[in-house]
Amino acid sequence: MTEPRENLLEADFELGFTYTRSPGVIIGKFLAALQQQQIYGIRANDGTVLFPPTEYDPRTAESLHDFVPLTDLGRLLYWTWIDQPRDHHQISQPFAFAMIQLDGADVPFLHRMFADSAEHLSVGMAVKVQWAEQRRGAITDIHGFVTAEGEQS
Amino acid sequence: MSNHRVAICGIGQTERYRTKLTCSLAGLVREAALNALADAGCDWSDIDALIIGKAPDMFEGVVMPEAYLAEALGGVNKPVIRVHTAGSVGGSTAIVAANHIKSGLFKRVLTVAFEKQSESNAHWALSPSMPFRPHFNSGAGGMFAPVIREYMRRSGAPEDAGCYVAVKDRVHALNNPHAHLHLPDIDLDTVKNSPMLWEPTRFLESCPSSDGACAMVLAAESHADTSAHKPAWVHAMAMRSEPSFYPWREEVNPEASRACAKDLYAQAGITKPREELDLAEVYVPFSWFEPIWLESLGFAESGQGWRLTLEGATSRDQGGDIPWNCSGGVLSSNPIGASGMIRFAEAALQVRGMANKRQVDGAKRALGHAYGGHSQFFAMWIVGAEKP
Numbered sequence: 001m002t003e004p005r006e007n008l009l010e011a012d013f014e015l016g017f018t019y020t021r022s023p024g025v026i027i028g029k030f031l032a033a034l035q036q037q038q039i040y041g042i043r044a045n046d047g048t049v050l051f052p053p054t055e056y057d058p059r060t061a062e063s064l065h066d067f068v069p070l071t072d073l074g075r076l077l078y079w080t081w082i083d084q085p086r087d088h089h090q091i092s093q094p095f096a097f098a099m100i101q102l103d104g105a106d107v108p109f110l111h112r113m114f115a116d117s118a119e120h121l122s123v124g125m126a127v128k129v130q131w132a133e134q135r136r137g138a139i140t141d142i143h144g145f146v147t148a149e150g151e152q153s
Numbered sequence: 154m155s156n157h158r159v160a161i162c163g164i165g166q167t168e169r170y171r172t173k174l175t176c177s178l179a180g181l182v183r184e185a186a187l188n189a190l191a192d193a194g195c196d197w198s199d200i201d202a203l204i205i206g207k208a209p210d211m212f213e214g215v216v217m218p219e220a221y222l223a224e225a226l227g228g229v230n231k232p233v234i235r236v237h238t239a240g241s242v243g244g245s246t247a248i249v250a251a252n253h254i255k256s257g258l259f260k261r262v263l264t265v266a267f268e269k270q271s272e273s274n275a276h277w278a279l280s281p282s283m284p285f286r287p288h289f290n291s292g293a294g295g296m297f298a299p300v301i302r303e304y305m306r307r308s309g310a311p312e313d314a315g316c317y318v319a320v321k322d323r324v325h326a327l328n329n330p331h332a333h334l335h336l337p338d339i340d341l342d343t344v345k346n347s348p349m350l351w352e353p354t355r356f357l358e359s360c361p362s363s364d365g366a367c368a369m370v371l372a373a374e375s376h377a378d379t380s381a382h383k384p385a386w387v388h389a390m391a392m393r394s395e396p397s398f399y400p401w402r403e404e405v406n407p408e409a410s411r412a413c414a415k416d417l418y419a420q421a422g423i424t425k426p427r428e429e430l431d432l433a434e435v436y437v438p439f440s441w442f443e444p445i446w447l448e449s450l451g452f453a454e455s456g457q458g459w460r461l462t463l464e465g466a467t468s469r470d471q472g473g474d475i476p477w478n479c480s481g482g483v484l485s486s487n488p489i490g491a492s493g494m495i496r497f498a499e500a501a502l503q504v505r506g507m508a509n510k511r512q513v514d515g516a517k518r519a520l521g522h523a524y525g526g527h528s529q530f531f532a533m534w535i536v537g538a539e540k541p
Contacts (some may be wrong), residue, residue, distance in 0.1 A: 011284035019214040020272045024177030054224065055179055061197045061227035063183075 007139055026055045028062065034141040041068045041105045042124055048106035052139065072129035073148055074102035081118040094118075100127060112144035125149055155257040158540060160377035161501040162195025163370030170333040170365035170486035178218060179225035182267045185366035186226050186489075194379035197227030198431025200224035200370070201259035206236040206246025206266040207490030208525075211278040213269055226265060229416035237385035238394075240293075242266060243367065243493025244523030244532030248390045250371050251534070255387075256395045260376045266423070267366035268488035275362065275489060277399055288404040291351070292438035294359055294439060296527060298351040301441040305353065308444070312353070316344040319358045319484060321468045322437070326481025328510040333363040333486040343504060343513035358440035358484075365488035367495045374540075388518070388541045389420035390534040397527040404528060410449045413531040417520075418451070421535045426520070427452045430535070432469075432476045432513045434496035435518040438483045445468065445478075446522070479503070479511040497534055504538040518521065 015072065023031060026042070029051045033040050043054030043066035050064075057064055079098035085091055091112070098113035098121075115121055128148040135141040165233025167173070173181055190196060205219045215221070219235040222228070236246040242264035250264035276292035283403055289295065304310070326332035336343075339357070347357040377384045380494045393413035396402070414426075423429045435450070437443045444458030452475060453461050465471030469479045478484070480499040483492050500521035502508045508516075517539070523532045 009285070013280055013284050017214065017273065017277055019210075022174050022177055022179045022272065025175060027177060044240060055177060056225045058185070058229065061229065113215075140188045 022117050024055060026053060029067070031137040031139070033137070035135045035137040037072075037135070039070045039072060039102065039129070040101070041070050042066060043068055049104055050107055051105035051109060069103065070102045070104045071145070073098050073138060074105070074115060074145070076107050076121060076125045076127050076129055076145070077101055077123065079113055083118070095144065096121060098145065110141060114144050114146050120147065126151065154187065155255070157255050157257050158374045158395075159251045159254045159387040160372045160374060160444045161369055161505075161536065162372050162377050162380045162384040163189040163191070163195065163368075164498045164502055164507075165189030165192060165368040166331045166495065166498065167365035167367070167488070169331055170363040170488055173269070173364045173450065174271065178213065178215065178267075178269055178272075179222055180368045181269055181364060182222055182265055182366045182368075183225045185267070185368040185469045186263060186265050189370050190223035192380060192382070193372070194222050195261065195370055198228060199379075200231065200261055200263045202232040202234070202248035202253060203228040203237040204234050204236065204246055204262055204264040206242040206251065206264070206494065207504050208242055208268055208275075209237075209278060211273075212275050212489065213272045218354045221415040225271060226263065229325060238392075238525055238530040238532065240438070240489055240525030241493050241523040241530040241532045242525060243491050243495065244497055244521065244534070245256050245392050245493070245530070247262075247369060247497045247521075248392055248532055248534060250369070251387050252535050254371050254373050257373070258403075259373075261370060261372045263368060263370055264368060264494070265368040266491045268490040268492075269364045270362040270488060271364050271366075275352040276434040279283040289538050293349040294354055297355055297439055301353060301439065301445075302440060304445050305538070307405065308456040310444060310458060311463075313341065313357050314344060314444060314462060315353065316355075317438040317462050318437065318443040319344045319355075320480045321462070321470075322478050324468075324470050326485035328423055329480045329485070329488065332481040333361050333365075334481070349535065351413070354439050354441070359482045360438040360487035361485070363486045363488040365486065365491050367491045367498050369494070369498055369501070382505055382507055383537065383538070384504045385504045385536045389417045390419070391530045391532075394412060395529050397529055402462060405445060406449045406455075407528050407531075408528060408534045410446075410524065410531050413533055416533060421518075421541075426450060428473050428477065430518050431516040431520065431534070432500070432501040434480060435520070435522040436483055436496055436524050437478060438487060438492075443477060450520070450522070453525060469511070478515055479508065479513060493525070493532060495525055497521035497536075500534070504536050508539075
């Protein structure tokens with residue numbers, strides 16, 4: 001049985017405020033470099049290279065400072081293919097949510113992978129960054145990844 | 154509950170409580186945490202649990218910041234707990250942390266409280282426009298102005314008594330390198346001539362908007378000897394709450410405030426706080442809350458609190474017998490979520506003899522106090538140089 005809705009009041013309520021964000025010197029340098037199409041990882045205490053960089057070592061909590069320049073090339077590790085993107089995917093063509101490990105980094109990260117179809121993807125395939133046309137110092141300056149098979153990796 | 158002694162053996166603060174655009178939220182919190190660990194002679198691996206406090210998430214727009222702060226605070230693979238009691242949260246966070254030692258559950262906890270007001274606007278966050286009700290847009294200052302007016306009416310205090318507090322705490326702040334405001338030229342005329350914001354509260358009778366964090370390492374007696382300095386000891390602690398609004402609520406001298414102080418003094422065996430305590434760090438974000446709390450906390454008879462202020466009893470610089478807010482208080486630095494913990498930590502620094510230029514000579518026992526919400530959340534502790 002549905003509840004009767006007459007006599008029940010409701011009102012639109014939109015709550016918003018323009019906050020400021022200070023990413024700090026480590027994340028700030030990483031983001032500013034993306035705007036220049038430069039990619040940095042950061043070296044953790046145990047020598048592994050983290051991408052994207054973290055301010056503090058996830059295991060030991062020590063401050064991290066040792067930036068490691070990386071290229072725009074990497075490997076596709078695993079993915080979920082989105083065959084019929086919906087509005088909230090903010091992209092109209094089919095794509096994959098993919099875990100990608102940049103060459104020189106020791107951990108993968110989540111981003112978008114573009115291909116004509118899922119059949120074009122394979123574990124370990126070479127991929128490269130597709131840069132956003134408008135870059136503003138954000139992780140979305142990397143628009144996504146495309147195949148780099150056949151190119152030197 | 155077991156009743157283990159609780160030692161405060163490490164205290165860390167942000168170098169200065171002012172706008173920090175060059176550091177992230179995590180960096181801000183971490184600075185205080187590292188300073189506390191250094192004071193305690195400990196590192197991350199010595200800490201059993203992490204107790205974090207901050208004011209409402211809407212103040213910075215970061216939802217559940219404790220989740221993202223775990224790695225910056227060495228919280229990986231440890232219990233991380235968030236405490237939330239509005240402006241009193243820095244105090245209640247310290248109490249929650251202390252109870253984890255008192256109960257015997259942990260040997261050493263790191264407790265941290267913070268706010269980065271430069272990233273937001275607390276006035277907005279406290280006064281959003283909501284459906285089905287008028288938009289008062291009052292902020293904290295507007296909320297408390299009628300309470301202050303009522304105090305003035307009842308007590309017959311002179312109109313400028315609040316200005317004395319505003320000057321006194323800013324003069325105190327000159328001795329505190331951490332204080333946000335350093336106003337060396339402040340005097341009564343400067344305060345009186347500053348703009349009226351929420352009558353009767355003027356601009357210079359109000360706290361600033363600050364960035365900062367405060368941290369403490371609390372330890373069981375068996376683990377209290379790692380610092381190069383002697384610890385402070387928790388002698389008593391209490392928290393009380395009451396609703397925001399109800400018709401018979403006593404807003405000038407809230408029931409929860411009186412009950413909290415009564416419980417606290419009973420635990421510490423104190424009957425005359427003005428005589429038995431050496432100093433107090435009390436949450437005074439608007440000048441008139443010094444006389445208001447002097448009375449509610451039993452330092453003065455009802456209606457007489459303002460006389461202590463005018464006589465200089467609460468001024469360290471004037472040699473008062475019961476200095477209040479030698480650090481400069483909330484009137485000189487207000488990173489909201491941290492402000493209560495700063496009060497608790499400054500009280501502990503004093504009884505450790507580590508307050509440098511703001512030290513009260515020979516301080517043995519001190520009160521740390523915080524309140525929040527609509528004067529509805531209270532957290533207090535008494536710390537001492539000797540074991541309880």
